[in-house]
Amino acid sequence: MIRLTGYRYSIYTRIARLALIEKGVAHDLAEADPFADPPPAALLALNPFGRVPVLQHDGFTLYETAAILRYVDAAFPGPALVPADPRAAARMAQVIGIADAHGYWPLVRQVYAHLVFRPFEGLAPDPAEVAAGLATAGPVLDALEAIAAEALQLAGGPLSLADLHLAPMIAAFASAPEGAALLAARPVLALWWQQMAHRPSMIATRTGR
Numbered sequence: 001m002i003r004l005t006g007y008r009y010s011i012y013t014r015i016a017r018l019a020l021i022e023k024g025v026a027h028d029l030a031e032a033d034p035f036a037d038p039p040p041a042a043l044l045a046l047n048p049f050g051r052v053p054v055l056q057h058d059g060f061t062l063y064e065t066a067a068i069l070r071y072v073d074a075a076f077p078g079p080a081l082v083p084a085d086p087r088a089a090a091r092m093a094q095v096i097g098i099a100d101a102h103g104y105w106p107l108v109r110q111v112y113a114h115l116v117f118r119p120f121e122g123l124a125p126d127p128a129e130v131a132a133g134l135a136t137a138g139p140v141l142d143a144l145e146a147i148a149a150e151a152l153q154l155a156g157g158p159l160s161l162a163d164l165h166l167a168p169m170i171a172a173f174a175s176a177p178e179g180a181a182l183l184a185a186r187p188v189l190a191l192w193w194q195q196m197a198h199r200p201s202m203i204a205t206r207t208g209r
Protein backbone atom coordinates (compact mmCIF):
# COMPACT_ATOMS: atom_id res chain seq x y z
CA MET A 1 0.00 0.00 0.00
CA ILE A 2 1.37 3.40 -0.98
CA ARG A 3 -0.49 6.36 0.47
CA LEU A 4 0.34 10.04 0.51
CA THR A 5 -1.42 12.04 3.19
CA GLY A 6 -1.56 15.67 2.18
CA TYR A 7 -3.64 18.75 1.72
CA ARG A 8 -5.03 19.88 -1.60
CA TYR A 9 -3.54 23.40 -1.41
CA SER A 10 -0.21 22.31 0.09
CA ILE A 11 2.92 23.17 -1.86
CA TYR A 12 4.91 20.43 -0.13
CA THR A 13 2.23 17.86 -0.89
CA ARG A 14 2.48 18.85 -4.54
CA ILE A 15 6.24 18.28 -4.44
CA ALA A 16 5.77 14.73 -3.17
CA ARG A 17 3.00 14.06 -5.70
CA LEU A 18 5.31 15.19 -8.50
CA ALA A 19 7.94 12.65 -7.45
CA LEU A 20 5.39 9.82 -7.31
CA ILE A 21 3.98 10.75 -10.71
CA GLU A 22 7.36 11.20 -12.38
CA LYS A 23 8.45 7.77 -11.07
CA GLY A 24 5.18 6.24 -12.21
CA VAL A 25 4.24 5.04 -8.70
CA ALA A 26 0.54 4.29 -8.25
CA HIS A 27 -0.66 5.64 -4.91
CA ASP A 28 -3.67 6.72 -2.85
CA LEU A 29 -4.16 10.27 -1.67
CA ALA A 30 -5.55 10.95 1.81
CA GLU A 31 -6.64 14.49 2.69
CA ALA A 32 -5.65 16.15 5.99
CA ASP A 33 -5.69 19.91 6.63
CA PRO A 34 -2.53 20.75 8.61
CA PHE A 35 -3.73 24.32 9.13
CA ALA A 36 -6.76 23.18 11.14
CA ASP A 37 -6.51 24.10 14.81
CA PRO A 38 -5.75 21.60 16.18
CA PRO A 39 -4.45 19.55 13.24
CA PRO A 40 -6.36 16.29 12.65
CA ALA A 41 -5.49 13.55 15.16
CA ALA A 42 -4.94 11.15 12.27
CA LEU A 43 -2.26 13.48 10.90
CA LEU A 44 -0.56 13.92 14.28
CA ALA A 45 -0.44 10.13 14.57
CA LEU A 46 1.61 10.07 11.35
CA ASN A 47 3.70 13.20 11.95
CA PRO A 48 4.16 14.64 15.45
CA PHE A 49 4.77 18.07 13.89
CA GLY A 50 1.36 18.00 12.18
CA ARG A 51 2.72 18.85 8.74
CA VAL A 52 1.99 17.36 5.35
CA PRO A 53 2.92 15.40 3.32
CA VAL A 54 3.38 11.98 4.90
CA LEU A 55 4.17 8.87 2.86
CA GLN A 56 3.17 5.37 3.93
CA HIS A 57 4.53 2.35 2.09
CA ASP A 58 3.87 -1.18 3.30
CA GLY A 59 4.19 -0.33 7.02
CA PHE A 60 6.91 2.31 6.58
CA THR A 61 5.84 5.87 7.48
CA LEU A 62 7.93 8.87 6.40
CA TYR A 63 7.51 12.63 6.76
CA GLU A 64 9.75 15.53 5.65
CA THR A 65 9.44 16.12 1.94
CA ALA A 66 13.13 15.95 1.06
CA ALA A 67 13.31 12.52 2.73
CA ILE A 68 10.15 11.39 0.95
CA LEU A 69 11.63 12.37 -2.40
CA ARG A 70 14.88 10.52 -1.75
CA TYR A 71 12.90 7.45 -0.72
CA VAL A 72 10.57 7.54 -3.71
CA ASP A 73 13.53 7.87 -6.04
CA ALA A 74 15.48 5.02 -4.44
CA ALA A 75 12.66 2.59 -3.65
CA PHE A 76 10.87 2.50 -6.98
CA PRO A 77 11.86 1.85 -10.56
CA GLY A 78 11.62 4.59 -13.13
CA PRO A 79 13.93 7.40 -14.16
CA ALA A 80 16.70 8.23 -11.68
CA LEU A 81 16.02 11.63 -10.11
CA VAL A 82 19.40 12.05 -8.39
CA PRO A 83 22.29 12.83 -10.74
CA ALA A 84 25.24 10.46 -10.76
CA ASP A 85 27.71 13.32 -11.08
CA PRO A 86 28.84 14.38 -7.56
CA ARG A 87 28.74 18.11 -8.31
CA ALA A 88 25.33 17.96 -9.93
CA ALA A 89 24.06 15.90 -6.97
CA ALA A 90 25.51 18.44 -4.56
CA ARG A 91 23.84 21.31 -6.43
CA MET A 92 20.59 19.36 -6.34
CA ALA A 93 20.82 19.07 -2.56
CA GLN A 94 21.79 22.74 -2.34
CA VAL A 95 18.75 23.86 -4.33
CA ILE A 96 16.50 21.80 -2.06
CA GLY A 97 18.17 23.32 1.00
CA ILE A 98 17.78 26.85 -0.35
CA ALA A 99 14.14 26.22 -1.22
CA ASP A 100 13.33 24.90 2.26
CA ALA A 101 15.44 27.26 4.35
CA HIS A 102 15.14 30.51 2.40
CA GLY A 103 12.52 30.16 -0.35
CA TYR A 104 9.33 28.66 1.05
CA TRP A 105 8.49 31.36 3.53
CA PRO A 106 8.86 34.50 1.36
CA LEU A 107 7.81 32.95 -1.94
CA VAL A 108 4.86 30.93 -0.68
CA ARG A 109 3.79 32.01 2.78
CA GLN A 110 4.28 35.73 2.23
CA VAL A 111 3.91 36.56 -1.48
CA TYR A 112 1.62 33.77 -2.74
CA ALA A 113 -0.41 33.42 0.43
CA HIS A 114 -1.13 37.12 0.69
CA LEU A 115 -1.43 38.11 -2.99
CA VAL A 116 -3.15 35.01 -4.39
CA PHE A 117 -4.48 32.55 -1.80
CA ARG A 118 -6.02 34.93 0.68
CA PRO A 119 -7.87 37.03 -1.94
CA PHE A 120 -9.19 33.78 -3.45
CA GLU A 121 -10.58 32.91 -0.04
CA GLY A 122 -12.10 36.38 0.36
CA LEU A 123 -9.50 37.38 2.95
CA ALA A 124 -7.52 40.62 2.92
CA PRO A 125 -3.76 40.45 2.27
CA ASP A 126 -1.36 41.96 4.77
CA PRO A 127 0.71 44.54 2.80
CA ALA A 128 3.57 44.27 5.30
CA GLU A 129 3.84 40.51 4.63
CA VAL A 130 3.78 41.11 0.86
CA ALA A 131 6.49 43.78 1.06
CA ALA A 132 8.67 41.63 3.30
CA GLY A 133 8.21 38.59 1.05
CA LEU A 134 9.03 40.47 -2.15
CA ALA A 135 12.13 42.00 -0.56
CA THR A 136 13.38 38.67 0.76
CA ALA A 137 12.59 36.85 -2.49
CA GLY A 138 15.13 38.85 -4.50
CA PRO A 139 18.30 37.36 -3.01
CA VAL A 140 16.76 33.88 -3.09
CA LEU A 141 16.02 34.20 -6.82
CA ASP A 142 19.52 35.61 -7.39
CA ALA A 143 21.06 32.56 -5.73
CA LEU A 144 18.93 30.21 -7.82
CA GLU A 145 19.72 32.16 -10.99
CA ALA A 146 23.45 31.74 -10.34
CA ILE A 147 22.98 27.98 -9.91
CA ALA A 148 20.86 27.74 -13.06
CA ALA A 149 23.44 29.73 -15.04
CA GLU A 150 26.15 27.28 -14.00
CA ALA A 151 23.94 24.62 -15.67
CA LEU A 152 24.61 21.69 -13.34
CA GLN A 153 20.99 21.97 -12.18
CA LEU A 154 17.88 24.01 -13.06
CA ALA A 155 19.01 24.30 -16.64
CA GLY A 156 16.79 21.90 -18.54
CA GLY A 157 19.04 18.85 -18.12
CA PRO A 158 17.74 15.49 -16.90
CA LEU A 159 14.93 15.94 -14.37
CA SER A 160 16.11 15.86 -10.74
CA LEU A 161 14.65 16.16 -7.26
CA ALA A 162 15.72 19.81 -7.29
CA ASP A 163 13.36 20.54 -10.18
CA LEU A 164 10.50 18.82 -8.37
CA HIS A 165 11.21 20.49 -5.02
CA LEU A 166 11.48 23.99 -6.41
CA ALA A 167 8.83 24.03 -9.15
CA PRO A 168 5.71 24.17 -6.92
CA MET A 169 7.22 27.05 -4.92
CA ILE A 170 8.02 28.99 -8.09
CA ALA A 171 4.57 28.16 -9.50
CA ALA A 172 2.92 29.69 -6.46
CA PHE A 173 5.21 32.71 -6.41
CA ALA A 174 4.86 33.43 -10.14
CA SER A 175 1.08 33.20 -9.97
CA ALA A 176 1.25 36.66 -8.38
CA PRO A 177 2.10 39.29 -11.03
CA GLU A 178 4.63 40.84 -8.67
CA GLY A 179 6.32 37.47 -8.32
CA ALA A 180 6.25 36.84 -12.07
CA ALA A 181 7.99 40.18 -12.63
CA LEU A 182 10.79 39.31 -10.20
CA LEU A 183 11.20 35.90 -11.83
CA ALA A 184 11.31 37.39 -15.35
CA ALA A 185 14.30 39.47 -14.26
CA ARG A 186 16.25 36.20 -13.75
CA PRO A 187 16.27 34.87 -17.35
CA VAL A 188 17.90 31.47 -16.88
CA LEU A 189 15.63 30.58 -13.98
CA ALA A 190 12.64 31.94 -15.89
CA LEU A 191 13.47 29.71 -18.85
CA TRP A 192 13.75 26.70 -16.51
CA TRP A 193 10.36 27.57 -15.05
CA GLN A 194 8.73 27.84 -18.49
CA GLN A 195 9.90 24.30 -19.25
CA MET A 196 8.82 22.91 -15.88
CA ALA A 197 5.40 24.54 -16.04
CA HIS A 198 4.51 22.49 -19.11
CA ARG A 199 5.38 19.07 -17.67
CA PRO A 200 2.34 16.78 -17.50
CA SER A 201 3.05 16.13 -13.80
CA MET A 202 2.85 19.86 -13.08
CA ILE A 203 -0.38 20.18 -15.03
CA ALA A 204 -1.87 17.13 -13.28
CA THR A 205 -1.14 18.57 -9.83
CA ARG A 206 -2.44 22.11 -10.27
CA THR A 207 -4.13 23.20 -7.07
CA GLY A 208 -6.77 25.56 -8.41
CA ARG A 209 -5.54 28.53 -6.35
Ligand SMILES: N[C@@H](CCC(=O)N[C@@H](CS)C(=O)NCC(=O)O)C(=O)O
Pocket residue numbers: 009010011012013034035050051052053063064065066
Ligand atom coordinates in the same frame (compact mmCIF):
# COMPACT_ATOMS: atom_id res chain seq x y z
N1 LIG B 1 9.63 20.51 6.62
C1 LIG B 1 8.37 20.01 6.16
C2 LIG B 1 7.47 21.20 5.84
C3 LIG B 1 6.10 20.78 5.36
C4 LIG B 1 5.13 21.92 5.48
O1 LIG B 1 5.42 23.00 6.03
N2 LIG B 1 3.93 21.68 4.97
C5 LIG B 1 2.91 22.68 5.11
C6 LIG B 1 1.90 22.61 3.99
S1 LIG B 1 2.63 23.11 2.46
C7 LIG B 1 2.17 22.43 6.41
O2 LIG B 1 1.88 21.30 6.74
N3 LIG B 1 1.88 23.52 7.13
C8 LIG B 1 1.14 23.46 8.35
C9 LIG B 1 1.59 24.52 9.30
O3 LIG B 1 2.46 25.33 8.95
O4 LIG B 1 1.07 24.53 10.41
C10 LIG B 1 8.56 19.14 4.93
O5 LIG B 1 9.56 19.31 4.24
O6 LIG B 1 7.72 18.27 4.66
